[in-house]
Amino acid sequence: MLLEPALVISAVLFTLGVAGVLLRRNAIVIFMCVELMLNAVNLTFVALAQRLGVGGQVFVFFVMAVAAAEAAVGLAIILAVYRHKQTVNLQNINILKG
Amino acid sequence: MTLTFFWIFGVVAMAAGLLCITRRSPVASALWLVTTLFALAAMYVLLDAQFIAVLQVLVYAGAIMVLFLFVIMLLNLGRPGPSDLKGPVGLGIGALLAGTLLLQLRVLGHAAPPAAIQLPEGTMAALQQQGMVASVAGPLFDAYLIPFEITSLLLLAAIVGAVVLAKRRL
Numbered sequence: 001m002l003l004e005p006a007l008v009i010s011a012v013l014f015t016l017g018v019a020g021v022l023l024r025r026n027a028i029v030i031f032m033c034v035e036l037m038l039n040a041v042n043l044t045f046v047a048l049a050q051r052l053g054v055g056g057q058v059f060v061f062f063v064m065a066v067a068a069a070e071a072a073v074g075l076a077i078i079l080a081v082y083r084h085k086q087t088v089n090l091q092n093i094n095i096l097k098g
Numbered sequence: 099m100t101l102t103f104f105w106i107f108g109v110v111a112m113a114a115g116l117l118c119i120t121r122r123s124p125v126a127s128a129l130w131l132v133t134t135l136f137a138l139a140a141m142y143v144l145l146d147a148q149f150i151a152v153l154q155v156l157v158y159a160g161a162i163m164v165l166f167l168f169v170i171m172l173l174n175l176g177r178p179g180p181s182d183l184k185g186p187v188g189l190g191i192g193a194l195l196a197g198t199l200l201l202q203l204r205v206l207g208h209a210a211p212p213a214a215i216q217l218p219e220g221t222m223a224a225l226q227q228q229g230m231v232a233s234v235a236g237p238l239f240d241a242y243l244i245p246f247e248i249t250s251l252l253l254l255a256a257i258v259g260a261v262v263l264a265k266r267r268l
Contacts, residue, residue, distance in 0.1 A: 002104050002145055004207075009108040009141070011203035013115050013134070015196050020119030022192030025182040028124050028170060032131050035162065036115055039138055042154075046147045053217050054225060057234050058242050060150050064157050065249045069256030071162045075169045076263035082173050083266075089182060 006047030014040035
């Protein structure tokens, strides 16, 4: 019976994460918005696991491991970029543009 | 009663998420994200996923967010600078895209899962009898053993990659 509210909250959280990625320019904040999206998906997994078996909870475990790896590598990249550009504003980081 | 508490934590999570994407200072954003993560952990408990709730607090609110705050403070970005929101055109397009996505997700949420993957009655009650840690650990080390081992490889690669990327000179 908690499935319906969980899906509503999860959809809102995922949308907030997408909006953050689309609207912000600070690379670290965008990174946090990605974490918000991952958490919204985790909520869906856990809510559905209640009805469809614990496989969903096992997947949440994997998502957390991937999120930890992603945070470590991503923040290292941000550090490396900051050292070159002295900024984390994505407007000024356009070295991939030809 | 459970439903009321679930909605309370849900509203806290959504409000904190909104504040997280609107605050100008990255530190404030990070702290609101921690609030969201804690509210989500409480919701996991209400959804019978106590083990995942503990992991959420330990790994997400503990380790990952400390890493974020560490980098923010290392780069000395704690003070709120000029707003980094996009201009009115970007704002409009972003809000429109996000609204469309929300609509789609809500439509998807009404789809019923196929009967073939529905659990037989009483399975979850039996699992709860077994204890939630055991019922998660069972499949993790049995059916999902290979993905579990690959996860450890992934984490090793991430550690090495983070050191290589962040180091000034090897």
